[in-house]
Structures are given as structure tokens and as C-alpha cells.
Amino acid sequence: MVVHPPIAVCPGCQGFERSWIDAPAQASVFAFTWIHTAADNSVIGCLPYNVVLVEFSGLPEVRLVSNVIDVPHAQLATGDLLNLVWEATDNGQMLPRFRKI
Ligand SMILES: [Zn+2]
Numbered sequence: 004m005v006v007h008p009p010i011a012v013c014p015g016c017q018g019f020e021r022s023w024i025d026a027p028a029q030a031s032v033f034a035f036t037w038i039h040t041a042a043d044n045s046v047i048g049c050l051p052y053n054v055v056l057v058e059f060s061g062l063p064e065v066r067l068v069s070n071v072i073d074v075p076h077a078q079l080a081t082g083d084l085l086n087l088v089w090e091a092t093d094n095g096q097m098l099p100r101f102r103k104i
Pocket residue numbers: 004013014015016017018
């Protein structure tokens with residue numbers, strides 16, 4: 004069973020053994036919304052931005068909250084195919100984001 008986010012106990016078998024797998028390079032949009040009002044001053048410059056629930060082919064248990072980058076407001080739809088891209092934040096943390104294929 005594949006579980007995301009990682010947790011201590013497998014919900015399928017209650018086991019403690021875990022291993023990592025690489026995220027698939029491709030995904031699709033399961034659901035999305037556009038944010039037009041900043042909840043914090045740090046994101047005012049990003050408005051409007053999308054929040055996307057991404058699903059991966061072959062991993063039906065896994066959905067990931069992320070963003071689709073470089074996409075105009077009217078060109079994002081459920082089912083859109085995406086490529087995974089890793090983006091570095093200002094502090095060097097790597098975030099999984101997506102770009103339309
Ligand atoms: Zn298990």
C-alpha cells in the first residue's frame with residue numbers, strides 16, 4: 004500500500020515497515036481552485052494562484068496538494084496532464100509543483 008503523507012503505521016496492515024518510492028513524473032488534475040484574496044502578506048505578489056489536488060496514475064491512494072505553475076487562469080481544468088517539477092524556495096527547500104504537458 005502506498006500512503007501519502009508518510010505515517011508511522013500502515014493503515015492497510017498496521018505494520019511499521021516502510022520504504023520510499025519515487026513520485027511518478029506525471030500526474031493529472033483531480034480538483035483545483037484559484038485563490039484571489041491573500042490570507043497573508045507574503046503571498047500578495049502571487050495572486051491569483053491555484054491550489055491543485057493532483058492524482059497519480061497507478062497510485063489511487065495518493066493525492067497531493069500542490070500548484071500548477073505557468074498556467075493562465077482559464078487554461079486549468081480537471082483531468083489536465085501534468086509533469087512534476089521541483090522548485091527551490093528562497094530558503095533552499097524543494098517543493099513538488101507541476102506544469103501542464
Ligand atoms: Zn501495509
